[in-house]
Amino acid sequence: xxxxxxxxxxxxxxxxxISILNCDYTNSMFDYFLWYKKYPAEGPTFLISISSIKDKNxxxxxxxxxxxxxxxxxxxxxxxxxxxxxVYFCAASVNAGNMLTFGGGTRLMVKP
Amino acid sequence: ExxxxxxxxxxxxxxxxxxxxxxxxxxxxxxxxxxQQALGQGPQFIFQYxxxxxxxxxxxxxxxxxxxxxxxxxxxxxxxxxxxxxALYLCASSRIEQNTEAFFGQGTRLxxx
Numbered sequence: 001x002x003x004x005x006x007x008x009x010x011x012x013x014x015x016x017x018i019s020i021l022n023c024d025y026t027n028s029m030f031d032y033f034l035w036y037k038k039y040p041a042e043g044p045t046f047l048i049s050i051s052s053i054k055d056k057n058x059x060x061x062x063x064x065x066x067x068x069x070x071x072x073x074x075x076x077x078x079x080x081x082x083x084x085x086x087v088y089f090c091a092a093s094v095n096a097g098n099m100l101t102f103g104g105g106t107r108l109m110v111k112p
Numbered sequence: 113e114x115x116x117x118x119x120x121x122x123x124x125x126x127x128x129x130x131x132x133x134x135x136x137x138x139x140x141x142x143x144x145x146x147x148q149q150a151l152g153q154g155p156q157f158i159f160q161y162x163x164x165x166x167x168x169x170x171x172x173x174x175x176x177x178x179x180x181x182x183x184x185x186x187x188x189x190x191x192x193x194x195x196x197x198x199a200l201y202l203c204a205s206s207r208i209e210q211n212t213e214a215f216f217g218q219g220t221r222l223x224x225x
Contacts, residue, residue, distance in 0.1 A: 034213055036216075042219075043118075043217050043218045044202070044216045091154075098143065098204070098206045098208070098213075098214045099145060099168045099170075100145070100214065102147075102154035103154050104152075104153055105153075105154050
């Protein structure tokens, strides 16, 4: 029973364009959502988060959108850079307790 | 400010053996969580420790156990290792009073043969 799903295992984007990574969840109790980036041989690195009381959060080139009625969130990266190439994980928690439920990840490749 | 560090980075064990993995929390953090990441999958929550007690547990059997020490460092112990325990084990620290993200270590790659 996967409560957090990332349906696209991979995404390829041209440098300078927008990257859109998607995530769906089923547990209505989730109230805090995060995106992590992971390079090989490294631990996940926090990118951006959003509370369920908001529908958008921006940090530089990264914007996360939350659609609670659809139980869907997305990460937009604009403009995409080759250094953004990594695996991106969506994660969710209940009561922001940091007991995270992760999706399966999306591998982003940004081509120069 | 030191980050989350884990040891060892790689480990090979035989089926049936026991293993202990270690984690040092980021300075100022009082909560430690452990995750198992199998190849090609996302991390799965094992358990969390706060004030030296287990504060929450995922869907893992009792042979997965842990400890948190007064300096907030932590251990993950796995008994009776099985081949399916081969994975990357990640430790994450956070401060439970703050609504902030968890910071992860680089992980320990465990191979069970």
